[in-house]
Structures are given as C-alpha cells and as structure tokens.
Amino acid sequence: MxxxxxxxxxxxxxxxxxxxxxxxxxxxxxxxxxxxxxxxxxxxxxxxxxxxxxxxxxxxxxxxxxxxxxxxxxxxxxxxxxxxxxxxxxxxxxxxxxxxxxxxxxxxxxxxxxxxxxDSLSIQSQGSVLVLSMNMTDYSLAEIARIIESENTKVLSSFISNDPLDDSKIKLTLKLDQPELRHIKATLERFGYKILDHYQEEVGISSEGDRIGNLLRFLDI
Structure with missing residues (x-):
C-alpha cells in the first residue's frame, strides 16, 4: 500500500x-x-x-x-x-x-x-458497519474483538476518529463480516459500550462510485 x-x-x-x-x-x-x-x-x-x-x-x-x-x-x-x-x-x-x-x-x-x-479497509466486503463511542482509556480492540467474536462475527477492519459529540472521547468504526447486528449490539451494550450508529452494507459493490461512497460513510465524511 x-x-x-x-x-x-x-x-x-x-x-x-x-x-x-x-x-x-x-x-x-x-x-x-x-x-x-x-x-x-x-x-x-x-x-x-x-x-x-x-x-x-x-x-x-x-x-x-x-x-x-x-x-x-x-x-x-x-x-x-x-x-x-x-x-x-x-x-x-x-x-x-x-x-x-x-x-x-x-x-x-x-x-x-x-x-x-x-480495498484495504474491506469496504467492498459483505457485512455491516458499527460505530462506538468511548474514552480512549477504555479502548482495547482485542477486548472488543473478543466480545464480537463471541457472537460468531469477525472484525474485518477498524478506524478511530474524534467523537463529534464529545471531545473527550473517540469514535471507533468497525467493519464486521456479518450483516446481522442485533445480538452484537446487545452484547456490547451489556459490557458498557455506547453504540452511536450502525450501517448494513450492500452485497457486492458494483462500481467505483459505490466503493468510494461506502468508504466515505465508513469514515463518516
């Protein structure tokens, strides 16, 4: 790259x-x-x-x-x-x-x-996007991935940015390999994680424009 x-x-x-x-x-x-x-x-x-x-x-x-x-x-x-x-x-x-x-x-x-x-962020892959808000001191991708994997789902990629709603926190955007988020959201919330938003991705990105659009949504631009 x-x-x-x-x-x-x-x-x-x-x-x-x-x-x-x-x-x-x-x-x-x-x-x-x-x-x-x-x-x-x-x-x-x-x-x-x-x-x-x-x-x-x-x-x-x-x-x-x-x-x-x-x-x-x-x-x-x-x-x-x-x-x-x-x-x-x-x-x-x-x-x-x-x-x-x-x-x-x-x-x-x-x-x-x-x-x-x-391509590097697996934006074109089938699955979903989950957005979390947390303090930087609470951030552990290994722990979050462990919780998500307990629901038979894997983290394909992740991206950290500032939380626009709270300068003291970060926003963690995750690309997951499964479209169903109901159980994952419930499990993360049970462990105290705040979920800001989620998106279900289209199956089979068909054009360059679609791929760029998905990247911009992933980065919340």
Whole structure:
C-alpha cells in the first residue's frame, strides 16, 4: 500500500517551456483540471485549468504561471493513507510522488487512492458497519474483538476518529463480516459500550462510485 504502487502513468507532467494551450489540450484529453509541473526532475507544484484561463494567453509558456501547492507531495514509500492526508491538507485531487532524492516519479489521483484505501479497509466486503463511542482509556480492540467474536462475527477492519459529540472521547468504526447486528449490539451494550450508529452494507459493490461512497460513510465524511 505504498504511494509508488498507485502512480497514474496516464497523467503527464508539464515542463516550464510547454505552451498553455498544450496544457489545456492535455487536461481535456485525460479529463482532469489539474496537472503537475516539473523542471529537470524537480516537482514545482500544480497548475489548474482556471489559472491558465485567467492568463488567457494560449502561446504563453507554463513558466509564466506560478504553480500552487508546491508541498503537495509524498515520498514513494509512504502509505496510501499519507496520500489521502496530503490531498485533504492541500484540497487537491492529485498528489505528487517523489523518491528519497526528491526526484519526481508521478502523481496519485484521489480516485485511485480512495479505491485502494477502501480495498484495504474491506469496504467492498459483505457485512455491516458499527460505530462506538468511548474514552480512549477504555479502548482495547482485542477486548472488543473478543466480545464480537463471541457472537460468531469477525472484525474485518477498524478506524478511530474524534467523537463529534464529545471531545473527550473517540469514535471507533468497525467493519464486521456479518450483516446481522442485533445480538452484537446487545452484547456490547451489556459490557458498557455506547453504540452511536450502525450501517448494513450492500452485497457486492458494483462500481467505483459505490466503493468510494461506502468508504466515505465508513469514515463518516
């Protein structure tokens, strides 16, 4: 799940001497509104189509536009989660990937990153999602998994975030391999766990959009 594994080779980098009209042609061809800018292997940042439209000079070189988000990148050995984090920080649909010599290798798109992250969290698997609230001191995934497994159900993946209803607590989101939650909820509540919400997943996620939608629900975005 390292960043370099998900580089999209269909997205070309722009060079400083490239014409802005060529950049727009590339964007239209690959259906994107943003491209990376690279100079002699060094990542300089990103250029959006609106920046080119604002310049309104088709024969002008890319060098006349100052790229944005020069820090929107990760090293090639970083986890795909780091790609998503950098994307969110810079509000960008693409993140550049560099090697440890700071040489540009390519970009990862958010569609590819989210799809990979969804796969790693078993979002596409049949089952259900259970959301718990608790103090961090009470958190023990091993104990919670033991309780859930006593109901012949397994935890496929887990995700921790802040509880929006109480800053002093965490929210634990669990993906389970069974759709039936009635007995699991009752057992967890008997052990003192507070259940915030639950979702039953669709059987057989059929498209990329479905998978991304399920990931966003899992992360409660």
């Amino acid at each position: 390292q960043a370099y594994e998900f580089i999209n080779n269909l997205i070309p980098p722009l060079k400083l001497k490239d014409k802005t009209k060529m950049a727009l042609a590339w964007m239209e061809e690959i259906r994107t509104d943003i491209l990376p800018v690279v100079d002699e292997g060094k990542f300089l940042g990103l250029i959006r189509d609106e920046m080119i439209f604002d310049l309104n000079r088709p024969e002008e070189e890319i060098a006349k536009i100052t790229p944005e988000c020069p820090k929107c990148w990760v090293y090639q050995d970083k986890h795909i989660y780091d790609v998503l984090k950098v994307s969110a920080e810079h509000q960008s649909n693409v993140v550049a990937v560099l090697n440890r010599d700071n040489t540009y290798l390519g970009v990862v798109t958010m569609e590819d990153a989210i799809a990979a992250f969804a």
